Amino acid sequence: MGKNDRHWKKTFLRGKNEGQKWFSLMIAVLLILSGCQGRKVKEPVTITIWHVYGGQTDSPLNTLIEEFNESVGKEEGIRIQVSGVSNTNNIHDAVLRAANKEPGASELPDLFIAYPKTVLAMPDTSILVDYNDYFSPDELRGYVREFLKEGEIEERLLVFPVAKSTEIMFVNKTLFDRFSKETGAKLEDLSTWQGLFQLAERYFEWSGGKTFFVHDYWFNYFQVGVTSLGQNFFEGDRLNYGEAFQTAFDTLAEAAVNGAVWMQEGYATEPLRTGDAVVSVASSASVLYYEDQITYADNHSEPIELIAMPVPNFENGQKLVMQRGAGFCILKSTPERETAAVTFLKWLTKPENNLRFVTATGYMPVTYEAFELLPASIEKLEDSKYQSLYNAFRETQEQYHFYTAPQADWYLKKETSFETNVRLIFREAAGKYKEGMDPDRLKEDALKNLMDVMAK
Amino acid sequence: MEDNRNQPNLRLLLSRRQSLTLRQRMMIYLIFMILASIGLVTLFSIVGGIVWSDERQLTQVLENQLDRNYQKMEKEMEGYVGYSFNLSKQLSHTIELQMGEEVKRIEDFNDSPQKLLELQQNMFNDLNTAILSGGSNGVYAIIDATVNTDLENATNSRSGLYLRLVNINSNVAIVPQTILFRGNPLVARENGLELHNRWDLEFHVDLVPDFWEPASKNVEPFECIWTDKMQLTDTWEDVILSCVPIRNGSGEFLGICGMELNEIHFSSDYDALNSDYGSIVTVMAPVEDGKLHLDQGMLGNPDGTWLKGSEILEFQYGKKLLTYRSDSGNFFGLQKKLSIRGSGEKEWMAAVLVPMDRSLQLMRKNLIIRILAVATFVICMLLLALYLSRKFVQPILNSFDDIKEDRQEGTAEIRIAEIEELKEFIKSKNQKQEISELPKNIEDLLSGFQKRTITLTPAERSLLKYYSKDYSLEEIAEAMFISIGTAKKHNTNMNRKLEISSRSQLMVYIDLFRRCDRLEDIIED
Numbered sequence: 012m013g014k015n016d017r018h019w020k021k022t023f024l025r026g027k028n029e030g031q032k033w034f035s036l037m038i039a040v041l042l043i044l045s046g047c048q049g050r051k052v053k054e055p056v057t058i059t060i061w062h063v064y065g066g067q068t069d070s071p072l073n074t075l076i077e078e079f080n081e082s083v084g085k086e087e088g089i090r091i092q093v094s095g096v097s098n099t100n101n102i103h104d105a106v107l108r109a110a111n112k113e114p115g116a117s118e119l120p121d122l123f124i125a126y127p128k129t130v131l132a133m134p135d136t137s138i139l140v141d142y143n144d145y146f147s148p149d150e151l152r153g154y155v156r157e158f159l160k161e162g163e164i165e166e167r168l169l170v171f172p173v174a175k176s177t178e179i180m181f182v183n184k185t186l187f188d189r190f191s192k193e194t195g196a197k198l199e200d201l202s203t204w205q206g207l208f209q210l211a212e213r214y215f216e217w218s219g220g221k222t223f224f225v226h227d228y229w230f231n232y233f234q235v236g237v238t239s240l241g242q243n244f245f246e247g248d249r250l251n252y253g254e255a256f257q258t259a260f261d262t263l264a265e266a267a268v269n270g271a272v273w274m275q276e277g278y279a280t281e282p283l284r285t286g287d288a289v290v291s292v293a294s295s296a297s298v299l300y301y302e303d304q305i306t307y308a309d310n311h312s313e314p315i316e317l318i319a320m321p322v323p324n325f326e327n328g329q330k331l332v333m334q335r336g337a338g339f340c341i342l343k344s345t346p347e348r349e350t351a352a353v354t355f356l357k358w359l360t361k362p363e364n365n366l367r368f369v370t371a372t373g374y375m376p377v378t379y380e381a382f383e384l385l386p387a388s389i390e391k392l393e394d395s396k397y398q399s400l401y402n403a404f405r406e407t408q409e410q411y412h413f414y415t416a417p418q419a420d421w422y423l424k425k426e427t428s429f430e431t432n433v434r435l436i437f438r439e440a441a442g443k444y445k446e447g448m449d450p451d452r453l454k455e456d457a458l459k460n461l462m463d464v465m466a467k
Numbered sequence: 468m469e470d471n472r473n474q475p476n477l478r479l480l481l482s483r484r485q486s487l488t489l490r491q492r493m494m495i496y497l498i499f500m501i502l503a504s505i506g507l508v509t510l511f512s513i514v515g516g517i518v519w520s521d522e523r524q525l526t527q528v529l530e531n532q533l534d535r536n537y538q539k540m541e542k543e544m545e546g547y548v549g550y551s552f553n554l555s556k557q558l559s560h561t562i563e564l565q566m567g568e569e570v571k572r573i574e575d576f577n578d579s580p581q582k583l584l585e586l587q588q589n590m591f592n593d594l595n596t597a598i599l600s601g602g603s604n605g606v607y608a609i610i611d612a613t614v615n616t617d618l619e620n621a622t623n624s625r626s627g628l629y630l631r632l633v634n635i636n637s638n639v640a641i642v643p644q645t646i647l648f649r650g651n652p653l654v655a656r657e658n659g660l661e662l663h664n665r666w667d668l669e670f671h672v673d674l675v676p677d678f679w680e681p682a683s684k685n686v687e688p689f690e691c692i693w694t695d696k697m698q699l700t701d702t703w704e705d706v707i708l709s710c711v712p713i714r715n716g717s718g719e720f721l722g723i724c725g726m727e728l729n730e731i732h733f734s735s736d737y738d739a740l741n742s743d744y745g746s747i748v749t750v751m752a753p754v755e756d757g758k759l760h761l762d763q764g765m766l767g768n769p770d771g772t773w774l775k776g777s778e779i780l781e782f783q784y785g786k787k788l789l790t791y792r793s794d795s796g797n798f799f800g801l802q803k804k805l806s807i808r809g810s811g812e813k814e815w816m817a818a819v820l821v822p823m824d825r826s827l828q829l830m831r832k833n834l835i836i837r838i839l840a841v842a843t844f845v846i847c848m849l850l851l852a853l854y855l856s857r858k859f860v861q862p863i864l865n866s867f868d869d870i871k872e873d874r875q876e877g878t879a880e881i882r883i884a885e886i887e888e889l890k891e892f893i894k895s896k897n898q899k900q901e902i903s904e905l906p907k908n909i910e911d912l913l914s915g916f917q918k919r920t921i922t923l924t925p926a927e928r929s930l931l932k933y934y935s936k937d938y939s940l941e942e943i944a945e946a947m948f949i950s951i952g953t954a955k956k957h958n959t960n961m962n963r964k965l966e967i968s969s970r971s972q973l974m975v976y977i978d979l980f981r982r983c984d985r986l987e988d989i990i991e992d
Contacts, residue, residue, distance in 0.1 A: 054745065054746070054771055054772070054822065054825060055771065055772070055773060057769070057770040057771060065703065066664045067633070067646075067663050067664040067665060067702050067703075067704070068664045068665055068701060068702060068703065069698075069701055069702055069703045070703050073703050085773070090769075090773065092768075092769070092770070093703075094731070094734070094735065095731075096703065097633060101633065101644070117735075275656055276656075276659060276661065277655075277656075277661040277662065278661065280664070281652070281661070281662045281666075284662070284666065285652050285662075299664075300664045306667065306668050308580055308614075308651070308668070309580060309614055309615050310613070310614045310615045310618060310624065310668050310669055311615060311618060
């Protein structure tokens with residue numbers, strides 16, 4: 012190797028080192044630049060939700076969701092998007108269709124409302140998030156133990172409570188007072204089923220053939236009633252038509268056959284809004300659907316006072332009331348989405364938010380702390396309808412035991428079938444009664460028909 | 468001496484290595500320089516947005532999405548309009564059938580609850596058919612009559628039916644469940660429908676204020692007009708309604724009917740497209756004063772953005788894309804005019820929007836990656852050109868050194884054909900120069916001899932030539948066809964002229980000239 016060659020190589024290598032230095036420096040600058048400019052813009056993780064709070068009305072939960080999106084959601088990049096508001100039965104159907112991947116079914120949303128019965132009927136519950144993975148034991152200790160227990164399936168917490176309801180009796184006090192003024196009927200008569208149905212018959216006569224009472228779920232009337240009379244309503248997946256059932260049936264049947272009880276399809280709120288009924292028993296959450304006026308067939312409307320009372324009980328029966336309220340399930344997806352959904356549920360069940368939510372929708376809160384703060388929240392309520400509801404709630408809590416429906420996959424089918432048939436059978440009976448048929452015979456036939464159809 | 472010792476090794480080396488010509492070396496160097504230049508041009512083009520422009524790619528993505536959704540919207544809206552006109556015809560027929568002796572004009576239905584109930588019962592089938600087959604979430608028909616004209620607000624209250632579907636999502640067609648939003652509850656009960664949670668007996672015509680009056684004034688032709696977005700009273704649902712007047716055979720105004728497009732349904736129908744540039748959201752909204760009024764239009768699924776249905780987006784035209792500014796952020800997008808007619812002659816647009824932040828973020832990232840890639844390429848090409856130039860020049864410089872230092876075989880490991888030729892040329896020239904530079908006395912001797920040969924006769928020249936070819940005198944005589952005596956005579960004369968005394972002396976001169984490679988100076992061919 013010549014001298015010149017060595018010199019050149021030395022120069023070249025030094026040049027190469029310098030070149031490498033410059034090149035590395037340039038890349039470093041560009042990477043830093045890209046790092047600075049490439050700061051991740053926080054885009055929202057959009058969580059879809061199906062819920063039941065508000066039905067077709069301007070849902071208070073939707074308002075809270077907007078508030079969440081604008082506050083915590085914006086900070087943490089979470090956007091809750093309501094893609095369906097319906098009732099639990101419709102959502103139950105939609106969830107099962109989606110879970111069974113039926114043709115044309117919608118995809119399950121990230122968050123959806125379900126009763127434990129819905130989850131039990133799903134083909135695979137492993138698609139749902141176990142809340143134990145996202146809540147610490149300390150956090151869970153803040154929630155009412157019984158409410159959490161309802162959502163535990165196969166030792167996994169799959170249905171998370173955000174609000175609980177109970178059955179409540181609503182009375183159109185304006186119409187009742189008018190009826191009371193002329194007949195001497197008293198609100199206290201509504202404390203027992205026997206008293207209520209007797210009053211219904213009196214109202215039917217007094218009003219010239221108008222119905223007095225409507226129940227949202229006759230299935231609940233029977234199962235709570237039979238249980239309150241000391242017998243089991245269910246024998247496995249069949250119904251027990253024992254003495255207690257007979258008592259409940261007979262108490263209802265006379266008024267129903269006469270036509271004093273509303274047996275049309277639909278919710279209890281409907282006939283109350285049109286003045287076709289005076290008293291209803293329904294979920295406390297139905298308070299949202301009652302309006303402060305009734306509209307008559309000639310389009311004139313009348314302001315009314317609606318009050319709430321604890322549900323009637325049977326004479327000699329236990330004071331028992333149905334506890335209701337579904338919970339939220341989270342569909343397993345990515346940790347990011349699951350965390351976002353849980354963040355929303357934690358926010359919704361924070362005592363101050365939970366109280367705003369439940370007192371706007373007619374529910375009870377789900378944490379011990381929120382229960383402690385509930386009386387103060389009730390005092391702030393401006394709507395007398397809601398004040399009355401929460402007073403009835405308090406009375407119910409003080410005087411009643413709560414009944415929870417069995418968690419079984421056959422339950423909804425049984426409930427739907429019973430509900431449809433009992434209404435149909437009594438509608439037909441009432442029609443025949445109008446045609447002059449013997450009421451006792453009609454009652455007997457009605458029971459027989461009901462038992463036959465339920466046995467199929 | 469050293470060069471001579473290395474001579475066999477170098478020759479061996481030369482025989483093993485292929486030597487590149489200067490021309491080939493220049494070509495390789497030029498190729499790298501051209502590639503570097505192309506790289507530089509590309510680099511400037513990327514920076515200038517001439518090639519690999521993300522904006523162009525984004526425009527393409529948005530155009531595709533817009534075209535797809537525009538076609539779908541036009542088809543869907545056209546379908547609604549068609550169903551609305553058809554419903555109008557059906558209802559006109561139904562109402563005319565209901566009219567008779569007692570009811571000759573639509574006003575005659577006023578204050579007649581039973582007749583209005585019967586009319587609604589008859590109209591139910593028309594509306595139910597439309598809702599089940601029209602793909603809409605709701606259908607309505609308002610009749611220009613009210614059940615009670617004595618009521619305070621009777622002029623704004625009109626009888627009619629509004630059927631709506633519950634469970635609004637993409638599978639409405641599979642599990643339709645109809646409810647009654649407006650109308651006589653007996654119609655609902657007869658047909659097994661539930662009442663809407665916010666049911667009312669009659670319509671308030673201020674639901675469609677912009678259409679009721681013009682439609683009722685017999686303005687012909689009255690196209691199907693779409694309302695701005697409105698929230699259905701006391702519900703959480705936002706809708707737009709198509710409005711078509713119902714007229715009888717003689718053109719008399721009977722009412723108004725149409726179909727509903729629900730924002731929840733629109734949202735589930737127009738899903739957000741997840742692209743590298745961000746979530747692409749589809750909207751359908753009227754334009755007014757350079758603003759896209761989402762608050763009056765329909766918002767597709769906003770998944771992945773903060774876009775809300777209550778916003779007003781101010782837009783500006785750019786080179787390829789439009790930029791939209793709103794409270795929830797800025798967007799790039801494209802829009803195209805729809806053929807539907809809105810209230811107040813507003814133009815409705817189908818538009819697709821993508822969040823600007825995310826797009827710009829990706830564009831910057833791509834730009835940096837491209838610049839880095841091309842810059843790396845350019846630098847590599849330049850470094851290679853530099854390396855090659857040094858690698859190629861060095862042997863030349865080494866060869867020059869060899870030549871300067873008069874190294875016969877040289878020290879360069881790589882040899883260049885042209886340089887080798889040059890060296891050979893110089894070497895031969897040097898040799899000639901060496902010969903031409905003889906000692907002065909010898910040069911004088913040779914020059915004198917050469918001058919003396921000029922005096923020779925042709926015969927004597929021939930004799931000299933034969934002697935240079937080593938002929939004897941006898942052979943020369945024979946070759947020249949002369950006698951030996953004549954040859955001897957010429958030989959004597961030649962020796963005298965050349966001032967030599969013997970043949971051996973002559974042969975010394977001839978040998979000397981030959982060695983000096985100058986034989987041709989004295990002997991002619």
